[in-house]
Amino acid sequence: MVVSGDEVLLAHISDLHFGGYADLAQIEALEEFLPTLGAGATVISGDLSQRARHGEFQAAHAFVHRMRPHMPVLVVPGNHDIEWWKSPFGLLGDRRKYAKYSRYFRDLTPVLEIPGAILAGALSSYGVAFGSLTWNLRDLAVKGHLPPSETDRVGEVFRKAAPGLARILVFHHNALPGEVSRRMGLAHWRSTYRRLLATGADVLLCGHDHTEGAGQIDGSLAVSTSGTHSQRSRGGRPSVFNLVKVDRSAVHIQHFRWEPAGRRFLRSDIYSFARAGQPKVAVSVAGGDQGL
Ligand SMILES: [Fe+2]
Numbered sequence: 001m002v003v004s005g006d007e008v009l010l011a012h013i014s015d016l017h018f019g020g021y022a023d024l025a026q027i028e029a030l031e032e033f034l035p036t037l038g039a040g041a042t043v044i045s046g047d048l049s050q051r052a053r054h055g056e057f058q059a060a061h062a063f064v065h066r067m068r069p070h071m072p073v074l075v076v077p078g079n080h081d082i083e084w085w086k087s088p089f090g091l092l093g094d095r096r097k098y099a100k101y102s103r104y105f106r107d108l109t110p111v112l113e114i115p116g117a118i119l120a121g122a123l124s125s126y127g128v129a130f131g132s133l134t135w136n137l138r139d140l141a142v143k144g145h146l147p148p149s150e151t152d153r154v155g156e157v158f159r160k161a162a163p164g165l166a167r168i169l170v171f172h173h174n175a176l177p178g179e180v181s182r183r184m185g186l187a188h189w190r191s192t193y194r195r196l197l198a199t200g201a202d203v204l205l206c207g208h209d210h211t212e213g214a215g216q217i218d219g220s221l222a223v224s225t226s227g228t229h230s231q232r233s234r235g236g237r238p239s240v241f242n243l244v245k246v247d248r249s250a251v252h253i254q255h256f257r258w259e260p261a262g263r264r265f266l267r268s269d270i271y272s273f274a275r276a277g278q279p280k281v282a283v284s285v286a287g288g289d290q291g292l
């Protein structure tokens with residue numbers, strides 16, 4: 001939806017983790033609250049399930065289904081959504097890993113055009129895969145990566161899109177280190193950064209870290225990291241989702257913080273970043289409720 005003039009507004013949520021850890025009070029609140037924000041689309045940046053089980057995917061599918069009458073929904077898979085053990089290192093082909101997810105959400109790399117913006121999903125979740133390996137054993141099946149074929153494909157989608165559209169890139173693994181975890185979701189992030197910048201994206205939407213974030217890659221690509229709506233937020237911090245506004249000159253990322261006592265989300269910090277090619281201004285407004 002074009003909010004006014006050339007503005008585009010997106011609700012960005014992540015890591016719902018349907019299953020034992022999902023916070024149903026938050027899920028119910030999201031269902032009521034998101035349609036009131038006037039966003040042109042909702043983006044869910046992966047980890048819809050906890051163990052890629054049918055029941056978890058069915059609950060996630062029902063959530064998406066209830067959201068769709070209000071606005072389009074773009075979904076990408078997270079590391080929890082793939083059955084990597086059915087084809088470790090892709091030895092038995094990729095189809096087995098993604099079959100269950102695809103049964104419910106079809107496209108692994110969805111593209112969505114809405115008034116004012118084009119959104120492109122990229123696949124960063126491969127499970128135990130050569131491209132995601134690091135020297136840290138904890139990273140096994142958790143870390144993600146973005147092969148050049150993915151950044152090339154997204155770059156092509158953006159190049160073919162109408163010039164006036166905002167370019168929105170979506171994948172699961174956090175591209176900036178988490179504020180609490182200090183961890184990066186992507187393996188080989190230095191080389192990935194160069195390719196991400198070359199896609200021409202205005203903003204990247206990701207999750208995985210279970211902590212909210214707003215920042216930039218190399219001072220030009222804005223990054224919205226959404227938290228989790230499960231009971232697995234880091235450091236006991238309240239859950240957060242983001243509302244992302246892209247206007248002609250800047251990307252604005254506003255956090256909405258969960259207030260358990262009131263069972264509601266409250267407007268919280270806003271961060272604004274100049275779009276690539278625009279004069280460099282970065283303004284953050286902490287704790288305000290100016291709205292987007
Ligand atoms: Fe997650």
Ligand SMILES: [Fe+2]
Binds near residue numbers: 078079172208209
């Ligand atoms: Fe994840």
